[in-house]
Amino acid sequence: MNPRGLAVARAAWGGALLTVARVAEEDEVAMVLVALGVRHLVQATVTLKWPHSAASRWAWLVDGAHSVSMLALAGASKRWRTPAMTSAATAAAWALVSRTTSK
Numbered sequence: 607m608n609p610r611g612l613a614v615a616r617a618a619w620g621g622a623l624l625t626v627a628r629v630a631e632e633d634e635v636a637m638v639l640v641a642l643g644v645r646h647l648v649q650a651t652v653t654l655k656w657p658h659s660a661a662s663r664w665a666w667l668v669d670g671a672h673s674v675s676m677l678a679l680a681g682a683s684k685r686w687r688t689p690a691m692t693s694a695a696t697a698a699a700w701a702l703v704s705r706t707t708s709k
Contacts, residue, residue: 607703607706607707608707609653609657609658609662609707609708610653610654610657611707612653612703612704612707613649613650613651613653613654613657614650614654616646616647616649616650616653616700617646617647617650617651617654619646619700620642620643620644620645620646620647620649620650621643621647622643623639623640623642623643623646624639624640624643624644624647626639627639627640627643635689638689642693645668649665649668652665653665662708663708664708665704665708666700666701666702666704666705666708667701669697669698669700669701669704670697670698670701672693672694672697673693673694673695673697673698673701674694676690676691676693676694676697677690677691677694680694
């Protein structure tokens, strides 16, 4: 996948998260989905505007850090364990694809 294709996929994912946030039953869940959706849209925008910049080449670190933080949350909170593990796995997948694309 090229940087532009990755950015388009990331923008679609960010838009999907924002759409799901609109129908979330809990305000806390909606806020998390909005934050994640906006982050993905910002990353997509940076990659589209500057596809070969350092920010685009190293964007996978943001996904990796998010994955690790979600593993920590899953270990610390029984209430958030399932969504945190799902988010960790998704972020790890984004990190892998982003890292592969940035080479």
